[in-house]
Amino acid sequence: MSITWYLCLSALVFSLGAAGVLTRRNPLVVLLCLELMLNAGNLALVAFSRMWGNGDGQVFAIIVMVVAACEVAIGLGLVVAIFRRRLPVDVDELRELHG
C-alpha cells in the first residue's frame, strides 16, 4: 500500500474535521472535530515518517497528541466554565462580540 493512500485518507479526515467545525454548534463536538483535524495531521506525519524511514514524524505525532490533550483540557474547561455561567453551550449563541 503506497504512502499516497495514507495521505489521501488523511486529507479526507482533515476535510471531514473541517466540515465538522463548520457545521456543528455544540462546542464539545467542535472540539471533537478539531481532534479529527489533528489526527489527520498525525496520520500524515506517521505516513511520512514511514516514507522517509526516520523517526521525526513519529515523535512529532507524539507531541501532537500531547498538544491535542492540552487543547481538549482547556476546551473542556472552557465549556464547563460557560456552562457554569449558565450561558448557552452553543457556539452560535455566543456572539456578544461582533462587528
Next chain:
Amino acid sequence: MSPTTAAWLALAFPLAGTIINALLYRTGRTSRLTGYVGTAALALSFAFAIVAFLSLQGRDPEHRQIVSTLYDYAVTGSIDARMAILVDPLSVLMLLVVTGVSMLIHLYSVAYMGGDRGYARFFAYLNFFVFSMLLLVLASNFVLLVIGWAFVTAASTLLISFWYRRQTATRAGVKSFVINVLGDIGIILGTFFILRHTGTLDFLGTFAQAQELGAQHQADLTAGLILLLVGAFAKSAQIPLHTWLPDAMEGPTPVSALIHAATMVTAGVYLIARMHPLFEQSATAANVGAIVGVVTLLVAATIGLVVTDLKRIIAYSTMSQIGYMIMAVSTGAYVAGMFHLMTHAFFKALLFMAAGSVISAMGGEQNLDRMRGFRKAMPFTYGCFVIGGLALAGIPPFSGFFSKDEILLVQAQIGGWHWILYVVGYLAAFLTAIYTWRMIFRAFWGEPNEQARELEHGHLWHAPQPTNPATGEVEDTDVGFPGPEHHIAEREGPMKLAMGTLAFLATIGGIVLIPKTTTWLDDFLEPTFANSSVVHHASNGKLWLGLALGAALGLAGIFIAYKIWATGDGRAALHLRERLAGVHRLFVNKWYFDEIIGWLIVRPASWFGRFAQQTFERIVVNGVFVGGSTGVVRAGSAAVRALQSGFLRAYAALLLVGAAAVILYFLLQS
C-alpha cells in the same frame, strides 16, 4: 538743473502731496488745508515740468532723449526693469499738459469739493493720480509703463467710487478697473511679444531694434502691437472697451475733468505716439488703431446726440475726440495727435468744470431735461461753457479748430481709404457741434427753471432730501456727496481762477501750431519723432479746404442746434426721434455695447461662477473626490463589519476558505 532731475522732482511732488494729504485725513471739515497742499504740490510739479522743458530746450536736438535710472527694480532672468525715466520732448509735453491741467483742476476742486466729508481723501487720491500719470508718461521701460498705467487705473477707480456708499459708484469703479486690467493684460502680453525678440524692456533699446523687428518678426510685432492697442483702447475708452467711461461719470466732476477728459484717457494716445517706431513697422497694427479710432469717434458722437445726462454727453464727446487722436497717431500724425490731445485737455476740462458748476447749481442733478435758463444766473459758467463749446465744435480761432483739422488734413494727405476717415471725421465734427450746442442751449437758454430762479435770487437750490440722481435712492450723507453744500464758479474764487485760465488756454491753445504761421509744437517734438518715416507735407489746397470745411460744419452744427433747441424748444428733435425711432433706440442704448458685453462676457463668467459654486464644487470636488473615496471606504467598512458577524463558525469558514485559496494559489504555482 538737468531735465531728468527736474522730471524726478516733478514726479516726486505729487507723491509727497499724496502722503501728506493721507496723513492729514483728520483735518476738519471746514479746513481747506489739504486742498491747498495738493494744489501746491501740483504747482511745484508744474514748475519743475517747466524747468525740465526749459532745460531740455537748452540741449542739442540730438541729446534730447535722456534716460535716468534710480535703481534696479527687477533685473533678472530675461527682464531688465529699472526704476528709470525717459525724458524727451514727448514726455515733457505730456508732463506740462498733465501737471498744468491738473494744477488747475486741483485749484478748482479746492472750492468745488469744499463741502465734502472726504476732502483730504479726495486730494490724496487726486495727487496720487497725478503721480501715477506722470509715472506713466515718464516711464522708460514697459514695466514702469504698465505700473503707471495700472496706478492711474487704481486712482481712477478710487475717484470714480469716491462716494463709495453709492452702489452705482462702486459698481462703476469696479467696471472701470476690470476693463482697464484687461488693458493692462494687453500691454503685458504685447510686451512679451516684443521682449521675446528684443531681449530688453527698455524703450530706447527696443526702438533701436525696431527695424529688425519689423523685418524679421513681423507677425509677432503685429500681434504685440495689437495687444498694446488693447491697452490703449481700454484706457482711452475706445470701442469696444469704452463702456466704463460713461459710468465713470459717477465720480465727482473735477475727477471727470481731470482723469476722464484731460489726462488719463489720453494715455492711449500717448502710448501709440511713444511706440511710433514700432507702429511704423507694422501697417496692420497702425490700421487697426486708425479704424477703431474712427469708429469710436463716430459712434460716440451719435450717442452724444441723444444722451440726456450732462456729464455723459461730455464723456461721449471725450470718447469721440480721443477717437480723433487715436486715429491721428495711428496714421503717423503724431504732432497733430498730440496737439489735439493738448487742446482737448484744455477745452474738455473747461467744459467739465463748467458742467460741474451747473450741476452744483442743480443740487447734484445731472439730467439735461431738467436744466433750463441758467444763462442769467450763471454768467461766468455760461461764458466758459460757450468757449469750451466753440473750441469743441471747431470754430475758428478756438484751439480745437486747428488741432482737429490738422488730423483730418493728414488723412486727406495719405489718401486711399483714409479718405473715409476724412469724411467720417468731418461728419463727426458736425455732429459734435450739434450735441455740444444742444447742451448749451438746453441748459442755459430758455425760461429759467426753479433752480435757476432761486440762484438768481441769490441762493443755491438744495434738494430737501438728497438722492442719487442715477437711482433715486436716498443718499447716505455720511461720506459726502455733491451734497448739502454746493459750490458754483460764480461764488468761488479758485473755481473762477481755474476756469478762467482754462478758458483762456482753450481759446488761444491753437497758437502753437497754426498752419503756415507757427510750428512751435512741431519743432519741439521733432527730436522724438525724428526717426519717423512718415512725413506729411500737405498741399495748400487740401489745407484750406479742410479749414473751411471744418469751420463751416462747426457753424452749421451750432446753427442747427440753435434752430432746434434755442428757438424751437426741441420739438424738431422730438419729431426726428419719432421718424427715426430705430436709430434713436440704437443711440439711446449706446449701440447696445453694454448688452453685448454682458451677453458675451459677464453672463458666461457669472454663470461659470454659479456653476462652480453650486454644482461643480458640490458634485465633483466634494462629491466624487471626497465623498466618492470616503464612500468606497465606508462601504468597505460596512462590508467588513458585516462579515465580522460574531459567529464563530463563520470565522472558521472564512479561515478555511482562505486556506483553500492559499492552497489553490500554491497548487497553481507547482
Next chain:
Amino acid sequence: MSLPLSIPLWLPVAAAFAGLLLPGVATRALTILGAALTFVWSLWAIADFDRAVHGLQNVTDELWISQLGIHYKLGIDGLNLFLIALTAFLWLICAIWAARKAWGTGHKDKLFFFFFALAESAVLGALMAQDLALFILFFDLMLIPFLFIGGIWGPEGTRVPAMLKLFIYTLVGSLLMLAAAIATGVMAADQSGGALSFALSDLRQNVLPKGSQDWIFLFFAAAFLVKMPMFPLHGWMPDGYRTIPLPALAVFSGVLSKVAAYGFLRIVVSLYPDASVHFQDLMLILALCSILYGSAMAFTTTETRLILGYSSVAQLGFIVLGVFALNGDGAQGAIFQMINHGLVVAPAFVVVAYLAGRAGGSEDLRDMGGIAFRAPVLAALFLIVTFATLAMPGSANFAGEFLILLGAFQHSIAIAAIASIGVILASVYALRFFVRAVQNRVGPEVASRELSLTEGLVLVPLVGMILFFAVYPQLALHRGEATITRSVQPAAALIDAPPATEASAK
C-alpha cells in the same frame, strides 16, 4: 561665520516648550521671543547671503539614520532663503496677533502657542531640509499642529470633521509622496551601486529612468497639489479654512501651501526632469483650471475666508504655472510669487478678523460694509492689501506674476493668454471683496471702529512689508536668481533639446 541652521530651526518650538513648562503668560512671551529671534536671524541670513555661491550655504549635514540613509542635512540657497524669512516674519506677526487673544484657560491656552511654535519649526525644517526623507518628515509634521489648532480652537460642532477631512485629504498626497520618495532613494542607490542616501545632492547624481520618474512624479504631484491646494483637489479647503482660527489660518494659508509649491522646485523638477517635461502640459492645464476655477469661486462666495481661500487656489495656480513653465523666468516668478502671496494673504486674514470684529462677529460679506469712513486707516491698509492681492502692477505680486506669465509665454502663448484671464478675474474678486467689505452701505450689525493701536501693530508691519517689496522686488529676485535657474535647468535643457530617441522615433 554663521549660526548652525539647527538653532533658528528649533528655537521657536524650544522656546514655546519652555513656556509650556513655565507658569502664566510665559508661553506667549517666549513664543513671541522665539519667533522674533528667528526672524532677526532670517534678516541676518539675507544680509549674509552670498550671491556668488551657487550651491547651498550654511550647510549642516549629519547622518541621522545611517541604516536608512537619512541625513540631517539643512542648507540655505536662493530657493528657500526668502521663504524662510517669510515664514519667520509671518509667524512672528501672527504670534503677536494670537497673543492678543485668550485661547482657553490654563493648559489649553499654553497649548495653542506650543502648537503654533511647533508648526513654525516644522515649516522651517521643511524649507531648510536638503534630504528627501527629512523634507517629507517635516512636510507631514507641519500639518499636525494645525490639526490640533483647528480641532481644538475651531468652531464647535464642525471642527472635528473639518479638520479630519483636511488632515486626511492632505496626508493622502503626502503618504503617496512618502512611497515615491523611498522608491527614489532605493532606486538611485541601486543605480549607483552606492550606499543608500536620501540627501538631495546625492539623489541628483542619479537621474532615474523615465518610466520610474513618471509614477514617482505623479505621487509627488498628488502630495503637493493637494497641499496647495490645486483644482480639483481642494475639497478640504473650504471646511479647513472655516475651521482654523484666523491667526493660525494666516500662516497656514500664507506659508504651508507655499512649501508644497516650493517642493515642486526643490525636489520634483530637479530630481525628475524627464517626468516634469512629460507632465508639463498636464500641470499647466491644471494650473489654468485652478486659476479660473479658484477665481470664479472667489467671486461668487460671500464667506470672506473662502474668498481668500479660493483666491489662494488661483494664486497657487499661477505659481504652478510658473514652476512648470520649466524655465528660469517662470521659476523665479513662482518663488517670488510664493513670498508675495504669503505676504498678501496673511494681512488679508488679519483684515478679515478685524472686519468680522466690527461686523458683529460675522465673517460673511453680506453682513459687512461701509466702515471705510470711520475706519479710514484700516480701509487704506486693506486697500493696499487688495491691490497687492490682485497683483496690480507696481506691487511685488505683479513682478512675480509678470515673470510667471513671461515664463508661461515662452512655453506657450495660449497658456499665457488664458492665464492672464485669471489676472482679470482676480481684480473682480479682490475688488468685490474690498467694495463689499468696507464700502457700500453700512451693514446691519456693523459698528465702524478705527484700527486700534494694538491692531495696527499686527497689520501695519505686514502692509509695510508689502510696500517694501513693491518698491524693491530686486532684493529677493537678485538673491534667488542663480539657484532658481539652476533648479529648473535639467528640465529646461530637456525641452530645448528633445532626446534623440524621441526625435528618431518620429
Next chain:
Amino acid sequence: MLRDIFFFLFAIGVLSGAMGVVVLRNPFYAVLSLVVHLLSLALLFLLLQAQFLAAAQVIVYAGAVIVLYVFVVAYVGSSVEPIRASAGPGLRALSVLFATALAVELLIAVVGSTLAGIDGDGEKILFGFGTPSFIGELLLTRFLFPFELATILLLMAAVGAVVLARRRGGIDGAGDVLAPLQFGLRPPPGTGTMKEGVGDINPTAELSRSREQEAPVAAVAPRAETAQLDPQEPSR
C-alpha cells in the same frame, strides 16, 4: 496484499468514525464515534510501523482523553443539538462545499506530488523502527527540548483547566459579597450534580425557573451584565 486489505478495513473505520463525529447529533454518540476513529487510526499506525505510537494512541487518546470527554458531556448534558438552522450564517451547504473544495485540493496536492518516495511503501527501515526504545532515544536526544517543553505545556494546560473549571472564582476582594453557602440544601442548578449528569434534570430549564428566586441572593445576578452594559453598548 494482506496489508492492503487491512488498510482498507481500517481506513473505513477511520472514515466512518470521523463521519460519525461530524454527523451524529448527540454529543455522546459523537464521542463514541471518535473512539472508533481513534482505534482504527491506531491500527493504521501499526501498519505504518509505529507501534509505540499506536499504543500511545490507544492509551492516551482512546483512554484518557475520551474519558475526559465523556465526563464533560455527561456534566454539561448531552442535549441533542437543535435541528433548526442556526441563527448564524447557517450555510451548512456552503460549509460542506468549502470542505469538499479543501479535500479536493489536498487530494490533488497528494496525488500530484512527484516526491520520490510517495508512491512506494516507504524506505527500508531498520529493525526496531517505531519501537518504544527507538522513540525514547529520539525523545531524549534530538527531541529532548520538545519533550521537556511538552511537560511544561501539559502542566500549563492542567493549570489552565483548573483556573477555568474551578468552582469558586479567584476573587477574594474585600468589596465582594459572597453568596452564603447553602449547606444541606439543594445545590444551585447547573453546578454539576449527579442528577444533572445523568440527564434527569434539564439544567437549562431549571435555570430559567430558578433565576428569579436566586437573583436577590447571589452577589451578582447572572446575565445582569448584558442588561446593564447595553446602554453603553457602542452602536455597531
Next chain:
Amino acid sequence: MPSLLAAAHPLTPDIGWAGFSPILALLAGGLVCLLTGLLRSRLVREQLVPLLALATFGAAIGLGIWQWGEAKDLFVAKGSQGALRLDDLTLMITFIVSVAGIGTVLLSWRALAPREAAHGEYYALLLSSSAGMVVLAAAQNLVTLFLGLELLSIPLYVLCASEMRRERSLESGLKYLIIGSVGSATMLYGLAFIYGGAGDTDFNGIAAALKGATAHDALVLTGIGLTIVGLAFKASVAPFHQWTPDVYEGAPTPITTFMAVATKAAAFGVLLRLMDVALIDAQPDWAPALATLAAVTIIVGNIGALTQSSMKRLLAWSGVAQAGYLLAGVIVGSKLGVQATVFYLAVYLLMNLAAFAVIVARERETGLGDDIGALAGIGYERPALAWPLTLAMLGLAGMPATAGFIGKFFLIEAAVDGSYTWLGVVIVIGSMISLGYYLRVVAAMWMGGRAATAVEPSATATPRLAGADPAGERAGFEVVAVAVLAGAATLFFGVLPGPLMTLAEDAGRALGLL
C-alpha cells in the same frame, strides 16, 4: 561532573545552558510564580507574585543582554541542528516579549483578571506563554515550532477567559480556542507536508532538501501554504484575522495588551525564521501569495477599524492592518526586510503599550469601559494620559517625529528594495485610511466638548463583578507610568532611532540573508 556525564552518555545533546538561560528564566519564573501563588498571605499573592513576574521578565532581558551578539544552536544532538537557535533575532523577540510582559504585569497589578484567575496561576500562564513566544521565535525545528506555538496559545486561551464572570471574556476565550485550534491544526497539516517533502524537521535540513524541483512540488507548496495560513492566523493576517477583534475586545485589557504586541512579535519572529531561512528557496513561490495577503490585510484591517467605537476593537483592527505592514518585511526575504520587521515590531510594542495603558486607566476611571467616549476631553484633565495616547495614535498612523514614521519608512524601503514597490504603495494607502480612525481618537481626547469624568461613576458603572475593572478609581501610578514611558519612548525613537536601529540591524544580520 558534567564532563563525566557527557562521556557516559555520548548521545546527550549539548544543551548550551547559557544560551538557553532567557527561556529557562521565563519557564522557571512561571513555576515559581505558580508555587508562590499557593501561599496564603494576601500580600504575597497580590504583591509578591507580580513582583516575581516582573523580576522574571527583567531576568530574561538581562540574560538576553548578556547573550547579545552570540549566535548558537541549542540542544544540539548528534546529526541534528538543534531545537533552538539563539541569535540576535531571538533575543530581540525576547526583549519585545519581555517588555510587553512587564507592561502587562504592571497593567494587571490592580486589575480584576489576576484576582479572578488567582495570581499565581495568572502570572504563571503569562510567563509560560512568554516562554512559548520566545521558543517559537527561536525554533529551528518543526516540532519545536509547533510546540512553541501551542505553549504560546494555550495559556492565552485561558488568560482570555480569565475574567470568568464576564460573558465576553468567556466568549473570547472560546472563540480564540476554537479558531486557534483550527489554525493550529491547519498549520500542523502544513508542517506535516513540509516534513513529507523534506524528510527532516530541522530548518537546515528542510532548506537543504527543498532545492530545485522539490521546492516546486505540489505537496511541499501546499504544506507551505497551510503553514502560512497557520502562522498568518497567529499574526492576524486577513482573511484569518476574524478572531482578533472579538478576542481583543472580550479579553481582559492587560491580556489584550499582551496579545497585541507579544503574540505578533513571536509570530513574526517565526515567520521570519521559517520563511526566510527554511523556505527561502521557495521565496518566488510564496512571496506573491504573502504579498497578496498583506495587501488584503492592510485594506481589511484599516477599513474594519474605521467605524469602531470600542478602543480595544479599534486597536485590534489596527493590529490587523499593522500585521499587513509587517508582512512586507517578511516577503522581501532580505536583511533589510528582517531589520525593518524587527524595528517595526519594537516600535509597535511601544505604541500599543502606551495606548492600552491609557485604555486600562480610563476603564478604571470612568464607567464607560473601553469606549472611545471614555477618552473625551482627557487632553486637559489628564495630560499624562492624553499625550501618550496621542503619540501612540500618531505613531501608529505613521506621523513623523514618532517612531511609527521611521518604522513605516523602513518597511516601505524594504518593500521597494525587494521589488515590492506596489506593496509599499498599498502600505501608504492603508495609512491614509488609518488616519480616519486614529485621528478620531485624537479628536476625542482633545477636540471634544465635555470630559468623560463628568459622567457619574456610580450611575452607569458596570457592576464590579459583572463588568471589567472597578470604575471610578484613579488609575494606579503604574498604569500611568507605563503610558508615559511608552509614549516617551515612541517620541524618543522617532527622533533618535539610532539605538533601536542598531538592535534591529544586529537582529537582521542573524538570519544570514543578503
